[in-house]
Amino acid sequence: MIVGEQKPVDEIREMIADYEKILVLGCNGCVAVCFAGGEREVKILASALRMTAKIAGDKKEITEGAVEKQCEWEFIESLKEQVEKCEAVVSIACGIGVQALAEKFPETPIFPGLNTSFMGMPLEAGVWAETCAACGECILDKTGGICPIARCAKNLLNGPCGGSQDGKCEVSPETPCAWELIYHRFKDRGRLGALEEIRPAKDWSKARDGGVRKIVREDLKL
Amino acid sequence: MKLMKSGSNLERLLQEGKFVVTAELGPPKSADADVIRKKANILKDVADAVNITDCQTAIVRVSSIAAGCILVQMGLEPIIQMTCRDRNRIAIQSDLLGAAALGIRNLLCLTGDHQKFGNHPSSKNVFDLDSIQLLKMVKDMRDEKKFQCGEEMDIEPRFFIGAVENPFADPFEYRALRLAKKVAAGADFIQTQIVYNVDKFSQWMERVRQLGLDHKVYILAGVSPLKSVGMAKYMKHHVPGLDVPDALIERIGKAENPKEEGIKICVEIINRVRKIQGISGVHIMAIEWETSVPEIVERAGLLPRPKIA
Numbered sequence: 001m002i003v004g005e006q007k008p009v010d011e012i013r014e015m016i017a018d019y020e021k022i023l024v025l026g027c028n029g030c031v032a033v034c035f036a037g038g039e040r041e042v043k044i045l046a047s048a049l050r051m052t053a054k055i056a057g058d059k060k061e062i063t064e065g066a067v068e069k070q071c072e073w074e075f076i077e078s079l080k081e082q083v084e085k086c087e088a089v090v091s092i093a094c095g096i097g098v099q100a101l102a103e104k105f106p107e108t109p110i111f112p113g114l115n116t117s118f119m120g121m122p123l124e125a126g127v128w129a130e131t132c133a134a135c136g137e138c139i140l141d142k143t144g145g146i147c148p149i150a151r152c153a154k155n156l157l158n159g160p161c162g163g164s165q166d167g168k169c170e171v172s173p174e175t176p177c178a179w180e181l182i183y184h185r186f187k188d189r190g191r192l193g194a195l196e197e198i199r200p201a202k203d204w205s206k207a208r209d210g211g212v213r214k215i216v217r218e219d220l221k222l
Numbered sequence: 223m224k225l226m227k228s229g230s231n232l233e234r235l236l237q238e239g240k241f242v243v244t245a246e247l248g249p250p251k252s253a254d255a256d257v258i259r260k261k262a263n264i265l266k267d268v269a270d271a272v273n274i275t276d277c278q279t280a281i282v283r284v285s286s287i288a289a290g291c292i293l294v295q296m297g298l299e300p301i302i303q304m305t306c307r308d309r310n311r312i313a314i315q316s317d318l319l320g321a322a323a324l325g326i327r328n329l330l331c332l333t334g335d336h337q338k339f340g341n342h343p344s345s346k347n348v349f350d351l352d353s354i355q356l357l358k359m360v361k362d363m364r365d366e367k368k369f370q371c372g373e374e375m376d377i378e379p380r381f382f383i384g385a386v387e388n389p390f391a392d393p394f395e396y397r398a399l400r401l402a403k404k405v406a407a408g409a410d411f412i413q414t415q416i417v418y419n420v421d422k423f424s425q426w427m428e429r430v431r432q433l434g435l436d437h438k439v440y441i442l443a444g445v446s447p448l449k450s451v452g453m454a455k456y457m458k459h460h461v462p463g464l465d466v467p468d469a470l471i472e473r474i475g476k477a478e479n480p481k482e483e484g485i486k487i488c489v490e491i492i493n494r495v496r497k498i499q500g501i502s503g504v505h506i507m508a509i510e511w512e513t514s515v516p517e518i519v520e521r522a523g524l525l526p527r528p529k530i531a
Contacts (some may be wrong), residue, residue, distance in 0.1 A: 153336050154306070154347070158354035159400045161333045162388030162415055163462035170462035171336050183393045196399060198407055201311065201355045201370060 001030035001121065002094045003128045004037055004114040009048050012090055015111040019088040020059055022049065024113070025079070025101070026066035027093035034128055037092035037114050039066040045092060045113060070097025076104050083108055119150075136206030136213065142199065144185035149202075151178035157199040159183075227364065227410060228382035230327035231299045232271040235528060236411065236440045241496065242503030243524050244301060244413065244442060245269035245515050247293075249284035258289050261512045262298050268519040270527055271328055273413070273505065276303040280340025287321045294325045301384060302326050305334025310350035311359065311370045318360060322379030330384040330413065331356045354407045357385055361408025383408050388415035389426035390465040398429035401439075411440040413505040416457075419465040420494045427498050436500030443495040446507040447514050448484040451475040485518055492522040 016022050024046045032038025046064045053060035065082050067075045070093035083089060083105045091098045092113040102110040118130035133150035139157075140147060149155045153171040160179030163170025167180045186192050204210065226233055235242050245265045250257040265272050272293060276286040290300035302321055304314060318329065333353040337345050351359065359370045360383055367378040385404040389397055401412065417423045423443065430436055448454045448466075451474045458466035470487060477483035492504050504522075508514045519525055 153338075154333055154349045154352070156333065156349070156352040158352050158403055159396065160391065160393070161353075162386065162391045163336070164391050164393070165462055166392060171338050177392070180393055183396050192399075195396070196403065198354060198358065198403055201351050201359070204350065 001033055001119070002096075002116060003034045003118055003120050003130075004031045004092075004094050004116045006036055006041065006045065006092060006114055007112070009045070009052060012045070012111070012113050013049065013052060016049075016060075016088055016090060019109070021061045021063070021086040021088075023063050023065055023082060023086040023089045024049065025064075025070070025089050025091045025093070027068075027070040027091075027097050028066055029069045029071070029093075029097075031092065031094055031097075031114060032066075034122070037094070037097075041092055042066050045090070049090075070094075071100050073100070073104070076100055080105075134207070135202075135204075136210075137203060139199075142194070144182050144189070144194075146178055146181045146185060148178045148182065151176075151181075157202060159195065228327040228380045230271070230382045232301065232328050233382040233410070235270055236502055240528060241524070242270045242440075242442065243268065243519055243527060244271045244273060244503065244505045245512070246273045246275065246505070246507040246509075247289070247512065248275055248278065248510060249286070249289040251281065251283050253284065255292060258284065258292050259296065262293050262296055264512045265515055266296070266298055267527060268516045268525065269506070270503075271299040271301050273301045273303060273330060273507075276305045276332070276334070277308065277340070278303075279335050280307065280337040280342065280345075282341060287317060287324070287326065290321065290326050291324045299328065300326055301328035301330050303330045303332060304356065305332045306349050306351050306353060306356055307334030307337065307347050310348050314351070314356065315359070315363065315369060318363070318379050318381070322381065327380065327382060328384065329360060329381040330386065331360065331409075332386050353385065354403050357383060357404055357407040357409055382410050384411045384413060385409035386413050386415065388463045389417075389423055390415055390419065391463040394426070395429075397426060398433055398435070401430060402433050402435055405435055405439045409439055411442060411502075413442045414444045415463060416444045416446040416507060417491060417495060418457075418470055419467050420491060422465060423495065424498055427500055431500050440502040441500055442503040442505045443492075443498075443501050444505045444507060445488050445491050445495070445518075446509060447488040447511065447518060448474055448480075449511060450480045450484075481514075485514055485521070488514075488518050489521045492518070492524075 024042050026038050026042035028038050042064050046062045050062050069075045088109045090111050090113040095116040098112045119132045120128050120130040122128050130150050135149045164177040169175040169177045186194055247261045274286045274289045277283055286302045290302040293300040331353050337347050362368050364378050364380055367375050387401045454471045454474050457464050474480050474483055495501050506515050
């Protein structure tokens with residue numbers, strides 16, 4: 001899923017400084033699952049904005065809303081009336097949701113209340129980690145189901161660098177070395193030979209480096 | 223005599239079976255050519271070839287190729303270093319064509335330290351290739367006259383190709399296998415991470431010999447004189463992948479003259495690694511202490527160095 005983290009309230013306050021009627025809009029998809037942008041977080045952020053406005057003596061009218069998915073036209077259609085009643089929207093969906101709203105309601109400024117962090121999953125309560133980099137050409141079959149593109153700081157394809165120590169990445173002692181994990185996965189399977197093969201240079205044109213990506217499926221077109 | 227791949231002095235000496243000495247020169251953090259010349263003069267008659275780091279620890283310095291070019295002008299033989307951190311395959315190949323055109327004949331290929339440790343931690347890294355893919359690319363440029371994309375070239379850059387390996391990083395059991403990958407990808411010589419733990423290094427070399435790699439590649443053991451107990455502790459705790467035994471830290475700590483003790487330890491380590499089967503030379507990395515190199519080389523009985531042909 002997409003994992004995000006709410007921006008500091010002060011940063012959001014700066015964005016909306018010139019507007020009075022503000023709609024705080026959540027998304028009940030990924031960002032709700034990671035407790036960053038769902039209905040519950042909308043309530044908390046809206047209260048914080050009301051409170052800080054009151055303390056500062058700013059006149060603000062903060063309303064609240066949420067949809068199932070801010071990244072699909074059919075769900076955001078229903079927001080028309082709510083959006084038209086306000087001067088600006090703070091969306092705490094991911095960057096995809098913010099852009100979808102901005103596209104649908106070009107007259108209204110849509111501000112991001114969230115930093116879209118990465119694609120990953122919860123490891124335990126309160127901890128999320130990045131696991132996929134959407135590089136466009138999955139190699140998990142060759143790396144024991146552990147992605148070095150997303151989980152190695154240098155996205156190495158031929159084994160760990162010289163900074164791997166005690167199973168940790170040189171960049172942070174909090175981060176497991178992806179190649180240490182891959183090594184042990186293959187070792188446990190009795191298939192270490194797989195790591196002797198030289199993996200050729202990656203074709204990054206299928207990743208972001210090839211330009212903005214788009215998928216067209218003729219079989220699904222109406 | 224075997225056909226030379228690059229014609230470099232380093233390649234020739236290794237081919238002749240000489241025990242070689244390479245040293246490291248850290249370029250300055252300013253456009254000061256005199257610093258490079260001064261350091262080069264210190265290393266001139268004590269090292270067979272001189273490594274020039276490529277913005278090591280991700281700190282901006284004079285480029286390895288530019289500094290290497292100054293060394294060529296001075297009659298020294300540089301080993302330029304190329305990391306995967308700052309350049310994609312287009313920039314690397316372009317810079318290597320230029321380096322070869324400027325008369326540089328030795329190249330060391332590395333992954334590169336992450337920029338988090340440097341002076342521009344907010345920069346974007348590249349890592350288009352990893353070090354093994356980089357080795358393969360420069361070997362194909364030299365031996366197949368082909369760019370990474372497969373296109374052919376008229377005049378190929380002829381480098382004596384080096385790689386690094388860290389016997390002290392984890393997983394330890396995989397380190398010799400990774401060296402085998404580097405050899406298969408194109409490495410002609412290896413310079414290892416700094417050796418302080420000679421016993422562990424010997425264990426790694428045993429594995430290297432089991433794989434027959436000592437017959438396929440020249441291995442130079444990395445050494446570095448410790449200046450103080452503070453430096454020893456820093457290297458143990460803050461430099462990823464370095465193994466500094468406590469006994470050494472204690473020894474430096476008790477010494478009346480830590481610098482002298484550091485040089486003494488370095489010479490002892492050289493004498494020990496020299497005896498390990500499959501070691502073809504030493505690579506002295508005296509970090510911002512190039513002046514210690516002549517004394518280390520002399521006390522290790524490695525002078526005079528053979529004249530550059």
